[in-house]
Amino acid sequence: MNNTEEAKRLENDDWKKWGPYISDRQWGTVREDYSENGDAWRSTTHDMARSKAWRWGEEGIGGICDNLGNICFAWVFWNKKDAILKERFFGLSNYEGNHGEDVKELYYYLDNTPTHSYMKMLYKYPIAAFPYEQLIEENKKRTRLDPEFELIDTGVMNNNNYFDILIEYAKASPTDLLIKVTINNLSSNNAKINILPTLWYSNDWSWQNNTRKPNITSLSEEEILLQHQSMDKYYFYIKEEAPLLYCENETNNERLYQSKNDSNYTKDGIHNYIVNNDENAVNSEEGTKLSVNYDVEIIPGKPVSFCFRLSKEKLENAFSDFDKIYAQRIQDANDFYTTIQAEIKSEDEKLIQRQAFAGMLWSKQFYHYNVTKWLNGDARMPPPPQQRKQGRNYEWQHVNNKHVISMPDKWEYPWYATWDLAFHCVTLAVIDSNLAKEQLKLFTHDWYMHPNGQLPAYEWDFGNVNPPVHAWSAWRVYKIDATYNGKPDTEFLKAVFHKLLLNFTWWVNRKDKEEDNIFEGGFLGLDNIGVFDRNMPLAEGLQLEQSDATSWMAMFALNMMRIALELSKFDDVYQDMASKFFEHFLTIAYAMENLQADGQGLWDEEDQFYYDRIRSRCGDNRILRLRSIVGIIPLFAVEVIDDNSLQQAPLFKERMNWIYENRPELAALVSRWQEQNNTQHLLSLLRGHRMKKILERLLDENEFLSSHGVRSLSKFHEKNPYQLSINNAHFEVAYTPGESDSGMFGGNSNWRGPVWMPMNFLIIESLQRFNYYYGEDFKVECPTHSGNFLSLKEIATHLSNKVVSLFVKDEHGNRAFLGDNQTLQKDKNFNDYILFNEYFHGDTGKGLGASHQTGWTGLVAKIIQSKNKK
Numbered sequence: 002m003n004n005t006e007e008a009k010r011l012e013n014d015d016w017k018k019w020g021p022y023i024s025d026r027q028w029g030t031v032r033e034d035y036s037e038n039g040d041a042w043r044s045t046t047h048d049m050a051r052s053k054a055w056r057w058g059e060e061g062i063g064g065i066c067d068n069l070g071n072i073c074f075a076w077v078f079w080n081k082k083d084a085i086l087k088e089r090f091f092g093l094s095n096y097e098g099n100h101g102e103d104v105k106e107l108y109y110y111l112d113n114t115p116t117h118s119y120m121k122m123l124y125k126y127p128i129a130a131f132p133y134e135q136l137i138e139e140n141k142k143r144t145r146l147d148p149e150f151e152l153i154d155t156g157v158m159n160n161n162n163y164f165d166i167l168i169e170y171a172k173a174s175p176t177d178l179l180i181k182v183t184i185n186n187l188s189s190n191n192a193k194i195n196i197l198p199t200l201w202y203s204n205d206w207s208w209q210n211n212t213r214k215p216n217i218t219s220l221s222e223e224e225i226l227l228q229h230q231s232m233d234k235y236y237f238y239i240k241e242e243a244p245l246l247y248c249e250n251e252t253n254n255e256r257l258y259q260s261k262n263d264s265n266y267t268k269d270g271i272h273n274y275i276v277n278n279d280e281n282a283v284n285s286e287e288g289t290k291l292s293v294n295y296d297v298e299i300i301p302g303k304p305v306s307f308c309f310r311l312s313k314e315k316l317e318n319a320f321s322d323f324d325k326i327y328a329q330r331i332q333d334a335n336d337f338y339t340t341i342q343a344e345i346k347s348e349d350e351k352l353i354q355r356q357a358f359a360g361m362l363w364s365k366q367f368y369h370y371n372v373t374k375w376l377n378g379d380a381r382m383p384p385p386p387q388q389r390k391q392g393r394n395y396e397w398q399h400v401n402n403k404h405v406i407s408m409p410d411k412w413e414y415p416w417y418a419t420w421d422l423a424f425h426c427v428t429l430a431v432i433d434s435n436l437a438k439e440q441l442k443l444f445t446h447d448w449y450m451h452p453n454g455q456l457p458a459y460e461w462d463f464g465n466v467n468p469p470v471h472a473w474s475a476w477r478v479y480k481i482d483a484t485y486n487g488k489p490d491t492e493f494l495k496a497v498f499h500k501l502l503l504n505f506t507w508w509v510n511r512k513d514k515e516e517d518n519i520f521e522g523g524f525l526g527l528d529n530i531g532v533f534d535r536n537m538p539l540a541e542g543l544q545l546e547q548s549d550a551t552s553w554m555a556m557f558a559l560n561m562m563r564i565a566l567e568l569s570k571f572d573d574v575y576q577d578m579a580s581k582f583f584e585h586f587l588t589i590a591y592a593m594e595n596l597q598a599d600g601q602g603l604w605d606e607e608d609q610f611y612y613d614r615i616r617s618r619c620g621d622n623r624i625l626r627l628r629s630i631v632g633i634i635p636l637f638a639v640e641v642i643d644d645n646s647l648q649q650a651p652l653f654k655e656r657m658n659w660i661y662e663n664r665p666e667l668a669a670l671v672s673r674w675q676e677q678n679n680t681q682h683l684l685s686l687l688r689g690h691r692m693k694k695i696l697e698r699l700l701d702e703n704e705f706l707s708s709h710g711v712r713s714l715s716k717f718h719e720k721n722p723y724q725l726s727i728n729n730a731h732f733e734v735a736y737t738p739g740e741s742d743s744g745m746f747g748g749n750s751n752w753r754g755p756v757w758m759p760m761n762f763l764i765i766e767s768l769q770r771f772n773y774y775y776g777e778d779f780k781v782e783c784p785t786h787s788g789n790f791l792s793l794k795e796i797a798t799h800l801s802n803k804v805v806s807l808f809v810k811d812e813h814g815n816r817a818f819l820g821d822n823q824t825l826q827k828d829k830n831f832n833d834y835i836l837f838n839e840y841f842h843g844d845t846g847k848g849l850g851a852s853h854q855t856g857w858t859g860l861v862a863k864i865i866q867s868k869n870k871k
Contacts (some may be wrong), residue, residue, distance in 0.1 A: 101749020360855030454507030522550030738843030817846030
């Protein structure tokens with residue numbers, strides 16, 4: 002039980018009113034796209050961002066806002082050499098990067114508590130001119146076969162020629178925030194910089210009629226008043242006096258659209274004043290956006306700090322207790338994590354886990370998207386093009402999202418992805434189980450879930466299909482929550498279960514076209530894993546039968562059965578629901594064994610592996626012998642129940658026994674063994690022989706097993722690419738351990754070889770569950786061909802250590818995810834800062850893809866917690 006001060010604050014939701022809820026990028030998102038062709042990346046750009054007031058959200062560097070995104074604060078810098086202020090992180094759009102969208106900055110989330118009572122991040126800003134054009138032009142020259150050209154590759158950071166900017170926040174109360182920035186010049190020469198802490202109101206007055214405009218105004222040089230007719234007043238206190246620069250958070254129409262401005266002081270007024278010396282661009286008295294302009298010279302080795310305070314209460318002496326409160330919140334954070342990490346011995350693992358938690362908490366974002374309003378447009382704006390009416394997300398007009406949500410990555414993925422979020426919640430539950438429960442329930446509410454029962458996939462296409470892992474996550478969060486809080490939250494479990502009944506029915510009705518319990522989920526979040534784009538329909542008369550979609554549904558059925566059995570302890574009515582899902586699982590498992598067309602199923606006896614199949618109406622069926630994670634996903638559908646646990650579910654037990662006696666074809670799919678007076682029942686798509694054959698490949702270093710986890714595609718295909726010709730079209734898939742060499746799904750994600758954390762996490766969990774049934778005497782060769790045999794529990798630990806080795810220092814002091822860049826590996830100013838990449842090179846472990854996707858890569862924090870548990 003965590004009895005620290007931070008844990009006590011978690012009992013009061015008011016402490017979460019303010020947090021790091023500002024996106025790292027609002028430009029290039031679907032929400033801000035009103036183009037005719039739905040081209041979000043070209044509709045709003047990084048260059049436009051400084052001049053355009055956003056409709057649906059805000060962006061900034063290291064920013065904070067309230068939980069409705071009304072009042073915002075973030076940091077702006079200028080090294081006196083750039084052509085623009087550094088107001089937002091720079092990155093390449095999907096069309097500019099040789100592997101798609103890609104942030105080109107160096108920043109690290111170092112600490113954060115669940116209530117955001119203390120937060121810390123580090124931003125590295127070049128002293129020389131930021132190489133915007135070099136990054137664009139060099140990446141433009143590179144092909145998909147070339148590595149990405151990163152900021153550190155430009156040479157602009159050489160000889161430590163940059164500022165380390167440490168951004169910190171602490172809370173005196175839920176509505177009293179202490180703000181501090183510390184700038185350290187790491188070069189050998191004095192360097193000048195403008196530091197502009199910036200405060201603004203989100204623009205809600207330019208879109209609708211009869212909306213009152215807020216105001217920020219000076220009461221003195223040290224005290225600023227923020228007021229809005231329908232919101233609380235706030236006061237902003239400035240410790241070190243500097244010039245105050247005001248403008249309006251309104252679009253510069255003249256610059257962007259060659260039309261009249263609504264104000265003389267537009268959103269980019271502070272930029273125009275600082276960079277272009279336009280003294281008429283700012284107001285000295287009031288506005289809806291304010292920057293404090295510190296124009297300073299930083300001496301090497303002599304950091305400079307500036308302090309501020311944002312409070313709902315008027316304070317007489319805002320800085321008298323500033324240092325004391327800061328020190329106490331840092332101590333509170335240390336106490337909280339000391340308790341969380343009590344069983345972890347390695348200091349390096351503690352550092353990695355704490356930064357993983359920090360990244361996840363920093364990635365919470367206020368997300369606003371009302372699809373109906375977005376489609377129809379706003380009263381004070383030109384109507385959207387008619388094409389929008391039948392364009393992206395038009396079938397999701399019930400969506401009205403206005404909440405703080407856990408994001409995959411606030412720059413590269415500043416929009417939620419529902420299956421990502423399910424993984425986030427399992428890790429978040431370790432430090433804030435209430436948050437995890439709230440997030441899972443949120444996505445089953447009517448303003449998210451479609452009336453037909455489908456969960457929204459992600460902003461670019463809510464109607465796409467992701468793996469159904471919500472039930473799995475709800476069960477895991479429920480168990481974690483019960484462990485930490487000492488009692489089960491059955492009301493949470495009921496609420497999610499009831500809505501997931503609709504989702505399960507949607508799957509059965511919409512994704513089983515032949516009604517044979519073989520499913521066709523399509524893309525399923527695995528991007529380019531398949532031979533072709535699985536979202537696209539095949540030629541007339543052909544049907545793709547997916548091993549992974551069917552396995553996910555088997556897993557979904559078992560998760561729902563497990564939840565129903567738990568709830569039946571408190572209400573007998575759930576026994577019938579448990580029976581329903583028990584039978585659903587058995588019929589899915591039977592279908593995987595015996596496809597109606599040829600009786601062969603999805604298991605291939607020749608290769609002893611699961612594959613997708615293409616089925617034709619004329620009976621010409623084809624096995625797609627591509628050895629990928631698709632064939633390993635059947636491992637995830639596993640549950641063990643024993644007679645002792647069924648004492649409170651006699652009706653379920655009776656039904657189960659009836660099936661054993663009357664449906665031998667289904668009974669054969671369940672393994673049972675008796676120990677004393679307790680019979681254990683293994684419900685799995687795999688039993689002894691097939692599980693061993695799957696593990697034989699999974700644990701083979703020449704196939705799936707790498708030095709840092711399980712690959713998503715077998716290395717066998719490096720020398721033996723899989724080839725398929727169908728309807729005069731030729732397809733080929735080869736092992737690609739690093740970045741994608743395919744443009745499929747934008748080309749910014751690769752499942753054809755790299756290590757992905759969520760898949761490894763599910764493999765580890767499944768092995769632990771199998772071990773519960775088979776016991777320590779059941780051993781498998783690990784690695785394959787090594788002559789070394791381990792229990793399934795030991796193999797799970799072995800895989801846990803491999804994925805953790807992506808981040809921990811090896812015997813040479815290197816971290817695998819940092820790759821071969823010696824500055825990152827050896828420089829003390831870099832090598833203890835952890836990035837949580839989207840995925841990792843299948844041979845070297847180098848971090849690839851989105852660089853701050855703590856979301857599901859943050860699962861390493863849970864793995865560290867579990868593998869150290871006594």
